Amino acid sequence: xxxxxxxxxxxxxxxxxxxxxxxxxxxxxxxxxxxxxxxxxxxxxxxxxxxxxxxxxxxxxxxxxxxxxxxxxxxxxxxxxxxxxxxxxxxxxxxxxxxxxxxxxxxxxxxxxxxxxxxxxxxxxxxxxxxxxxxxxxxxxxxxxxxxxxxxxxxxxxxxxxxxxxxxxxxxxxxxxxxxxxxxxxxxxxxxxxxx
Numbered sequence: 001x002x003x004x005x006x007x008x009x010x011x012x013x014x015x016x017x018x019x020x021x022x023x024x025x026x027x028x029x030x031x032x033x034x035x036x037x038x039x040x041x042x043x044x045x046x047x048x049x050x051x052x053x054x055x056x057x058x059x060x061x062x063x064x065x066x067x068x069x070x071x072x073x074x075x076x077x078x079x080x081x082x083x084x085x086x087x088x089x090x091x092x093x094x095x096x097x098x099x100x101x102x103x104x105x106x107x108x109x110x111x112x113x114x115x116x117x118x119x120x121x122x123x124x125x126x127x128x129x130x131x132x133x134x135x136x137x138x139x140x141x142x143x144x145x146x147x148x149x150x151x152x153x154x155x156x157x158x159x160x161x162x163x164x165x166x167x168x169x170x171x172x173x174x175x176x177x178x179x180x181x182x183x184x185x186x187x188x189x190x191x192x193x194x195x196x
Contacts, residue, residue: 137172162193
């Protein structure tokens with residue numbers, strides 16, 4: 001079945017006449033009369049108003065699209081600036097630690113002096129992490145928790161309860177409640193408790 005598109009015919013009507021009424025001399029043949037009766041007729045004033053509304057909506061749409069694009073770019077710039085600010089804040093805290101490591105490498109003291117110097121640097125790093133609310137995950141003696149512990153093997157021991165952490169291989173850390181990395185541990189396998 002063929003589809004028919006409705007065309008708008010703009011008819012200049014004198015002020016005060018009803019919109020949509022065609023003057024008799026405007027339609028000259030029966031064919032034109034048939035076409036005119038099937039098409040919607042609009043006065044020139046209505047057509048101009050519709051065209052102005054359309055142009056206004058297109059302009060508004062273009063402005064909104066530009067504003068959205070500008071807001072997206074601004075948000076991306078702000079995100080990068082925030083990331084840079086956070087990075088600078090962290091790096092500034094760790095630069096003194098790096099300085100102390102370099103001093104330790106240049107040190108000509110005894111092995112014991114070097115060891116105590118490195119221990120002080122580790123304490124300095126732990127203090128910086130604590131200030132940043134990065135805390136170590138408790139391990140040895142704690143019940144094994146797969147959310148925070150990564151088991152690398154088991155150790156047979158009778159002095160600790162079964163499925164508890166026997167030793168820590170690598171420390172794990174949390175930032176407040178968010179896991180940064182799990183602790184690598186060995187888990188107790190207590191034969192006295194597993195047989196019961």
